[in-house]
Amino acid sequence: MLYSADPKLGGVIEAVRLQQAPLLACGVEVEIVSCDSPDSPWLNGQLPVQALGPSKYSYGYTPHLLPWLRANAHRFDAVIAEGIWQYHSFAVWRALRGAATPYYIFPHGMLDPWFKQAYPLKHFKKWLYWPWAEYRALRDARRVIFTCDEERRLAKKSFWLYKVNAAVGALGVATPPENGEGLAAGFLNQYPDLQSKRIVLYLGRIHEKKGCDLLIEAFAKVAVRDANLHLVMAGPDPTGWLPKLQAHAEELGIPHRITWSGMLQGDMKWGAFYAAEVFCLPSHQENFGIVVAEALACGKPVLISNKVNIWREIEAAGAGFVADDTQAGTEELLNCWLALNTEDFAVMRAKTLQCFQEHFHVKRAARRLVEIIRECK
Incomplete structure (x- = not known):
């Protein structure tokens, strides 16, 4: 009901x-x-x-x-x-x-x-x-x-x-489709400018409580560290906030570093997960975060605020990073990810799948x- x-x-x-x-x-x-x-x-x-x-x-x-x-x-x-x-x-x-x-x-x-x-x-x-x-x-x-x-x-x-x-x-969530490379290729074919980019994915409603503005501001701060960093903002805009966020990205000088895809479903959604390097949700309030579980199921480390109610499980499993729901906290999340070397990142990716199986399988x-x-x- x-x-x-x-x-x-x-x-x-x-x-x-x-x-x-x-x-x-x-x-x-x-x-x-x-x-x-x-x-x-x-x-x-x-x-x-x-x-x-x-x-x-x-x-x-x-x-x-x-x-x-x-x-x-x-x-x-x-x-x-x-x-x-x-x-x-x-x-x-x-x-x-x-x-x-x-x-x-x-x-x-x-x-x-x-x-x-x-x-x-x-x-x-x-x-x-x-x-x-x-x-x-x-x-x-x-x-x-x-x-x-x-x-x-x-x-x-x-x-x-x-x-x-x-x-x-x-x-x-259920185990996602296993043809990750093919799904990622399909997503990147739809958005060819994202080829060879290090993608930070946000997927959810474009809404104040989700901390979208924090992510844009924090991304603007770290984007100078690597020209290949790119932010994908995927989701519907039920409150009409999107134009203000896009204008803010213009003010910050990063409109070309952000792709606004709208709502993604089916293969395109899974393709976005598989094409991304990490998933980020700096929400001010998140009861569970199904998209967080989906990211883990795809082997993607998650960068989340401590207002996402499953943050304790994520932190204990070492499946991502957790910080305050502030601009400084969101910037900290991105910097922690960027500080990982190749070996440490591979270890964290392995932990994401283990965390998903132990805690978040449907x-x-x-x-x-x-x-x-x-x-x-």
């Missing part, structure tokens, strides 16, 4: 999509329900979705959801609300509180206290909504499932009225979700 299956909205639908095959392998049948309009262009048959919209406003209200839940809940062993702050999680609570079918909630980082600090007005509005809706939905859920222990710990700091039955699950995440649901029966 989720607000929307639109891939441009970020990690929630991607997390749901990635778990379909491994859950089926565990013997679990999954039905996805969203508040999308049935004629939404992203509902193209690649991911079966029961669309109960159209919904109204950004809240995602649709009058069809609550009666559908009440009529169909008996068909399921469990209902999972993916994400909060929109109508679908409130509707799940209204339909299933005290019902025979238990419900679970994945907050997907939406209780992170960073939002309180970054958007105080929005947080005040959420406080008006919190006591009578989201607090109750979380309180009465069979389990509130956090994707890592860091998320569970941080969630306690957003609202003083807080009570949940917490469980720590996982997210993960099969592990699917098994953990099944364990949580079975433990609660």
